[in-house]
Amino acid sequence: MKKKKNRDRSDEKMKYEKEEIEETENKVEYGWYLKNVMFILILIGTSGIGMIILSISFGGLLRLILLPSGIAIVLMFLWPALGLLTMNLITGKNISHPTISFPEILNLESPKILDIGCGTGRVAIGMAKNLKNGGHIYGIDIFDRSISNNALETVKRNAKLENVEKKTTFQYGSATDIPFEDNFFDVVNISYVLHEIRDKPQVLSEIIRILKLGGTLYLTELQRASISTLLLMGPMCMTCKSKKFWYELFDDNGFKQIKHVEKGPIVIFTAIP
Numbered sequence: 001m002k003k004k005k006n007r008d009r010s011d012e013k014m015k016y017e018k019e020e021i022e023e024t025e026n027k028v029e030y031g032w033y034l035k036n037v038m039f040i041l042i043l044i045g046t047s048g049i050g051m052i053i054l055s056i057s058f059g060g061l062l063r064l065i066l067l068p069s070g071i072a073i074v075l076m077f078l079w080p081a082l083g084l085l086t087m088n089l090i091t092g093k094n095i096s097h098p099t100i101s102f103p104e105i106l107n108l109e110s111p112k113i114l115d116i117g118c119g120t121g122r123v124a125i126g127m128a129k130n131l132k133n134g135g136h137i138y139g140i141d142i143f144d145r146s147i148s149n150n151a152l153e154t155v156k157r158n159a160k161l162e163n164v165e166k167k168t169t170f171q172y173g174s175a176t177d178i179p180f181e182d183n184f185f186d187v188v189n190i191s192y193v194l195h196e197i198r199d200k201p202q203v204l205s206e207i208i209r210i211l212k213l214g215g216t217l218y219l220t221e222l223q224r225a226s227i228s229t230l231l232l233m234g235p236m237c238m239t240c241k242s243k244k245f246w247y248e249l250f251d252d253n254g255f256k257q258i259k260h261v262e263k264g265p266i267v268i269f270t271a272i273p
């Protein structure tokens, strides 16, 4: 009797686990940006709050040391952590990126588009869903840990669940050694990736190689000198590159007709080789 009860219970548990796996397999998952970094920042940042509270209880030299240190830690760590959290709560589960609704990309006739550093597919899948006149979106990535669940299987599963499997191809590939032939793409998109890569000229030379004559590069980054970036990241916004930096980089590496648009903390550049 007792054995039967135990068997029933473990059958029930297995059924529940199976259902849970099936449920996650059927859900689109774009992941959170820098989830681990965010938790570390929150941990360090809250120690700053502790220091501020302690400084109120102590007087003299200890307060003189603890109070400014606590404030500095909160500004340097907790502020960007809360910014990241806000950004993730806004974009976390959704496809949301300005370039996925740019008519100059979506209205092209059967374009071949490459998304470098596609991650879980937020931009590539978003574009594929919105294309007006056919076309195909390719995505490459080294699939590091900058987004939770960042993996080739995740982006492929997302494309399938979003019904754009036939319009997309995802594969491993590095921005510094792009696994496509010369003059292949009409558009190359690279969002929140280039700032991470040391050898930027090599990436740009690869992009020039794979773009067709007249093809366009779209680069998205967070901008430094903007109130919204300051609100989002606090003093850490100074780690973002300035617009001048990107203009000079493009100019020095064979791009012309460089333009940009600003959308809050985001800046999107277009450039033609």
Ligand SMILES: C[S@@+](CC[C@H](N)C(=O)[O-])C[C@H]1O[C@@H](n2cnc3c(N)ncnc32)[C@H](O)[C@@H]1O
Binding pocket: 033, 116, 117, 118, 119, 120, 121, 122, 123, 140, 141, 142, 143, 144, 145, 146, 147, 150, 173, 174, 175, 176, 190, 191, 192, 193, 196, 197
């Ligand atoms: C912050 S995520 C941005 C993902 C995506 N572009 C988006 O906007 O949601 C940065 C992505 O760049 C990828 N990445 C970093 N270095 C790369 C490289 N050298 N080549 C290709 N992808 C790279 C990471 O694996 C990660 O998926």
